[in-house]
Amino acid sequence: MSTTNAGLRTALGTFGVRPLDPLKDAGLLHSWVTHPKAAFWMMQDATPEDVERAYLRIAADEHHHALLGLHDGVPAFLMETYDPAHRELTGLYEPEPGDVGMHFLVAPAGTPLHGFTRAVITTVLAHIFDDPMAVRVVVEPDVSNKAVQTLNEAVGFVPVREIDKPEKKALLSFCTREQFAAATGVSV
Numbered sequence: 524m525s526t527t528n529a530g531l532r533t534a535l536g537t538f539g540v541r542p543l544d545p546l547k548d549a550g551l552l553h554s555w556v557t558h559p560k561a562a563f564w565m566m567q568d569a570t571p572e573d574v575e576r577a578y579l580r581i582a583a584d585e586h587h588h589a590l591l592g593l594h595d596g597v598p599a600f601l602m603e604t605y606d607p608a609h610r611e612l613t614g615l616y617e618p619e620p621g622d623v624g625m626h627f628l629v630a631p632a633g634t635p636l637h638g639f640t641r642a643v644i645t646t647v648l649a650h651i652f653d654d655p656m657a658v659r660v661v662v663e664p665d666v667s668n669k670a671v672q673t674l675n676e677a678v679g680f681v682p683v684r685e686i687d688k689p690e691k692k693a694l695l696s697f698c699t700r701e702q703f704a705a706a707t708g709v710s711v
Contacts, residue, residue: 530593531646531709535636538646540590540602545578548591551598552578558631563665565690586610590650592627592643601628602647607661615686616695621658623651644678645707652700652711660703663693672696679706 530539543552553574556566566574581589586609592600605611605624612624627647629640651657664671666685672694676682679702683695704710 531642531649533638533642533645535639535642536595538599538642539593540646540650541593543578543582543589543591543601545575545582545589548598549575549578552601555601555628555630560631561628563668563671564628584610592646594639594643599630599632600643600647601630602626602650604651611688612661612663612686612695615663615688616661616683618661619659621656622661623654623657623659624661624663625651626662640674641677644674645709648678648698648703648707649709649711652703658699660698662696662698663688664696666692666694677706679703 530537549571553569553571555561556564556574557569569577578589581587581603586606587603588605589601589603591598592602603626607613607616607622607624608618610624612618625647627644629643648660651660662675662680663686664675672682675696675698678698680696680698681702683697686693686695700711
């Protein structure tokens with residue numbers, strides 16, 4: 524894998540991100556976040572208007588950002604970053620300067636491509652670490668989501684402890700720039 528200004532080039536194609544447009548992208552996002560495979564996104568019963576409102580709120584929030592991920596130029600995943608000192612994890616751990624919270628969602632697809640989700644999370648982390656101010660990425664997946672925990676560990680995340688969030692019991696995990704580079708071979 525190699526990174527370029529255009530994104531991450533892999534054997535599966537080129538991955539990149541673009542700004543999310545809450546008004547134009549709401550219909551697409553609705554189909555993703557309400558899909559049964561997106562149960563951990565907790566928007567199963569959302570209407571298209573609910574999704575549009577949620578992403579308009581994110582667009583207006585200085586501490587929370589959403590980007591649309593692309594595979595060979597086609598929307599294929601959603602990524603969100605947040606400042607854990609102000610969103611999601613406030614009061615649940617002691618944030619350090621340079622911490623960036625992250626969520627990602629791979630679009631439901633017909634035939635899965637082996638290694639696709641790993642390429643997505645690698646793209647997400649490479650994008651975050653492209654910012655020299657980002658020191659460590661913080662995630663808090665549901666403790667029952669073993670698949671994403673395995674994927675997180677494959678790209679360098681280290682589980683720290685379980686935490687209780689209002690909506691779930693989560694596994695707090697961290698990944699530094701160095702851990703990411705060592706796990707993936709991607710230099711950022």
